[in-house]
Amino acid sequence: MTAQTYERVPAATWRKRKSQESMLFASIDRILRNPQGVIAISGLLLLAALAIGAGVITKYGATAQSYPGAARFLAPSLDHPFGTDELRRDLFARTLFGLRSSLVISISAVSIGATMGISAGFVAGYAGGWTERIMMRVVDSLLAFPGLLAAMAILTILGPGTRNVGIAVAFFNIPAFCRLSRAQMLSEKNKDYVFASQALGAGPIRIIFGHIARNALPPLLTQVSLAMNSAVLLSASLSFLGLGDKPPTPSLGGLLNSSKSNLRDAWWYAVCPGATLAFLLLCLNFMADAVNDAINPFARRRA
């Protein structure tokens, strides 16, 4: 057993080092030098390319039911890399289109949720006082909910459907972003450059979004990649429960759900879309780790 050694960096040195570099460029550089980051980025690019090019890559449509020579439950082959399903549809095409809708939902939900959460958090942090107290109470009680249950509550009123799943996922993202961005705001708002622009007569909106946001945003990137991960997971769970896309529109969760009743005839039905989902989640998780390491290099070394 060797005693653990900690690297102690005085706060002043750390701040100086940080200010010497452009944080964004330095972070991207660190992600690219991290093997996890490289795996994540190449994996995500591959998946994104497959999702975007879904219509070109496969010669079959997502919902086309029959074409010459196709049969039910064909095992994976060169012609049908992921096999076919109970209605003679090509599962590779369905998986890719499902992947596309999964990515579209997650990306749009996270951007909407993050924008709303971050703006609210910045305002709360900057305003302080009662505004802050009330907003944070609301956020705390929202955070107490398991995400899936909150999303279900929203879907009850909106009704099932892709767009509504997106809204539910976005809503579920607001509290976490709000909390984090408020903390960022609190640490930034008493810095000299804020006083300087206040002295120059800048209004709160300009100070928050023009000055503070630039410095407070990069650390929130970790949360963005974490949120992407949980958004993919949440939307897949909801579509698995049958609360997302209506069949025949494919979704990763929906494919897994219908694979369930055909396990006896077609193992690839569950395994192929499942592996795609697992690969996506793994890449997003690696990405979150890599972004976290890049933005906060000392956190990892200490652990």
Added chain:
Amino acid sequence: MLLLSSICVFLVLRLVPGDPADAVAGQDATPERVAEVRVQLGLDKPVLQQYVNWLGDLARGDMGTSLRNGIPVSRLLKLSLPPTLELAFVAYIIALSIGIPLGVMAGANPRSFWDWLLSGYTLVTIGIPSFLSGILLLWLFGVILGWFPISGRVAFTDDPLSSLRHLALPAFALGAGLAAVLARYTRTAVAEVMGHDYIRTAKAKGLTQRVVVARHALRNSLIPIVTIAALQAGGIMAGAVVIEQVFTRPGMGRLVVEAIQNRDYMVVQSALIVLVTIFVMVNLAADIAYGFLDPRVRRR
């Protein structure tokens, strides 16, 4: 706290755009019919009064009736809750009995076989959500090997053995994923404690590694472990709802999913408040447990 979350359940269901009365009355209802339904449900009253009415009914055990078939919600819940609780409980035990030992071994022996095992285990479970591992288990053990039944539930009081056989796969699918999270936090907590001076003193006294870890390190790292274990209760409840769909088990999952599809918001509202209450209770229990685990908390 409970009151706060009841406000939340209520507000989320009210503030989300879309009118429950519309949902209840159906898609092509006339405006008059919608208005009628609104009065019937008490939705024409001010929001605050609606909330107080609902809370009062709740306190008296009256959760209203299902909008679809008129069955009292409390009866629906009485039927659906036991299967879910039993699944969540067994899954929780599986998660604890895999997660904590693995985390302790990995935390006490960094860069050992156990640490490596934990990283591997985490890597596998990160990518595989519980419903996916559920399907894979179902395929392997249910369909190919035929060791376990693939769906349904048997009450424990009817046939304990068969009940456990029905529970095994879903509980494992649910517990295994949470075990990874638990193990990661346990590892961090134990590894941190292992760096303290009193651990060095204990070792210098000549105590064996096992005694040092079990008596000194584990006891001092219990607080963060209990905290995270209690927070996991929410994940277990939500996960059970999904896993039940994989294994076609009756329970809260089926109740809630069907209610959402029928937009039966009376049922969803009460089911959610029950799930959230359980979650809050578990966390309260954790808070109380701190006092037993750490004398310093008691004195404060």
